[in-house]
Amino acid sequence: MQPDSAHSHAPDPAFEERTYRKVIFRILPVLLLCYIAAYLDRVNIGFAKLDMLNDLQFSNTVYALGASMFFWGYFLFEVPSNLLLHRFGARFWIARIMLTWAVISMAVAFTVPLAGVFNVQASTMFYTLRFLLGVCEAGFFPGVILYLNYWFPTHRQSRVMSGFLIALPISLTLGGALSGWLMTAMQGVHGLAGWQWMLLIEGVPSIIMAFVVIVFLCDGIDKAKWLDDKEKALLKANLVRENAGKVSRLSDVFFNPKVWLLILILLTFNTGFYGLAFWMPSIIKSAGVTSSLEIGLLTAIPYGVAMVVMLLNARHSNRTGERRLHAAIPAFIGGIGLMLSAYFAHDLVLSVLFLTVAASGILSLMPIYWTLPGTLLSGVAAAAGIGMINAFGNLSGFAGSMITATAETLTGNINNGTYVLAVSLFICGGLILSIPRSMLSRHADTTSALPSTLAMEKA
Template structure:
């Protein structure tokens, strides 16, 4: 378009845009800090099993295969209850449902610390009790992440979501960074206190933030725009009008979700890149330990490095994508970088410095992709279709938690080297990057044309 023929924005247009930006900033400041803290608590409870493994296997006499199955069985419960959970949230409201999720998963996460006494009480093998608790944890947490993605779609049109998503998803690397240090410190300092192991205290103490944040959600969040008492009538009208315009032409029925090929493309992308991510998250402490680091606190400090770097990379990538309006390459390139980073981290596994450097590259690539990806379901779905579709995409995609954790365990059993599974995880990321490049331009907004 000839820029000389384009009308310049009037003072009135500028005032409207400024008022709109102020309103969205107000919404972000109100809801994003709460959601970020909730996700930090969620991720702490989800991946601290990777640290518990360092001592738990000896205490409970579990093999790596038992651990891998227990770590991954979480995702079967997650898979089965993801879509129903999102539909129930759409019906009963986000505030109550998110709080319910947080309280239930916190209690089950704490119960994992008492696997042996619970197994004796129910007359089960310790390994069986471990599997049951991990499966229940998946059921309890099901719906939290897609519920939050759906909740953000209640407030923000698609073109405003990448920056908000990056702010929310920043909780993931932050929790992995702080969680690694906290988990390592708790396991060292609480060992033997009141006759319990350090990993037991870690699971108990790290369940407390989720109980607290469940109460915060009830007090601080609004279910939707209409119920937000902190918005004026004119602000509510503007936000709802923007959503109505943004939802025009999107799929809105359950039938459209299951028959839409674009939804299934998103499922495949999530399935492949999450395999790489969960493999990295579950096994990074063990990978670093295999390089010769035995102290739990030192392992925690070293795992913090890749995720600290990833926070910076994810923020910069999301901001650049938001500023330019481009999404395909901002998602595909990080996937390729993540794959190459994993390959090099495995190749240089004997060199701790190079291994951590390339793990940082891998984590940066994987996490930079995530906020861009999660803006895409909202370009296709709205209403109840968004509730079911986002739940389905996340449910099937998170079966990669099973594949990601099992790939590394199987590779170690077959070859005797934990790092060989990392090559397979890397290939999954490279495949994900290729799939992203096939996304139709119509899913990426006007900027992609």
């Protein structure tokens, strides 16, 4: 819808900044908390593994296959989920996603009793629950990326994306300490193991956030009762100008070479990322740490540092308007960090140091990368394209979780798979450098970074 003539003139810059600040303060905290809850449920299986393998008599291969089954469910239902979000609205669909994934994640705590109910082996039930978890969560992350495209033009997305993606290191930092503490403190309470309590308790925030989403989010600009007509007209006019010339037809998405380049980048990136996320607790344990609480606290160090580095990299990218090197260099740094963490695996201090370098590089790439789909796609094409990119990209979660287990089976050393993860990040960096400059320069982001945007500055 085009704005009426009363508002078709160039907007006042101060009014425009106030309007976007208003949108950021309204929707970003909710999405941030949702993503923190999401990642608690997604990666806590890496901590549960420390004890559940013995309790359930699973091998590392069974664990790795179960961890990876999540991504097959995620892959198959990603695009349909995003199209349904576009059809039925973000408010209802994101809440549905969060509620169902919380229930399934908590159900993993009762793998053995459920296996008895359905008369199947415990490993089969574990695979099934992990697959269903992927089905239930499919569409959340690309749905949020799509939702942000409903509000913000590309040149404003880097700062918003960094604000949303900061949830990732926050959840991994807090999640490590919380998971380790729960597994230690709740061991044996009411006859349940610590890892069972961890899965149950860490599912509760997602249930709470499902209701928060229903109350606080709206489906788009037109349904935002907290915006006046002038603010709505400004936001819609900016999006109309932004979307001119983008791919908007669904049929064009699947044959667009730039979309497939973005998929390849995400495939190689996520192989390194999920390998790190799922196996970091085990890597630290192999260095000689046995306490679940101590392992949790040590995993918090790499992600805590990575959170700061991610924000600094996004801020510098926003300030300079440069994206390609701000994405490629972190990929190379992540690869180097993983290689050195494996090489010094038996030295706890050096191993954690280089895991910190790896996490900082890997996470710094994410907010830069996720501004790129919005430079190409709009409308239903954005819904399908972002879903497709994330669906194929997350198949690498299968590779990331299996590589380390396979390497341990073949060589007897869990750290050898880390070298393969590092190589995938080097390939990722090379693919980023192959992105056409025209793709990045069209909507160059020269705005200030999120922290300054969120500051209470005078208009």
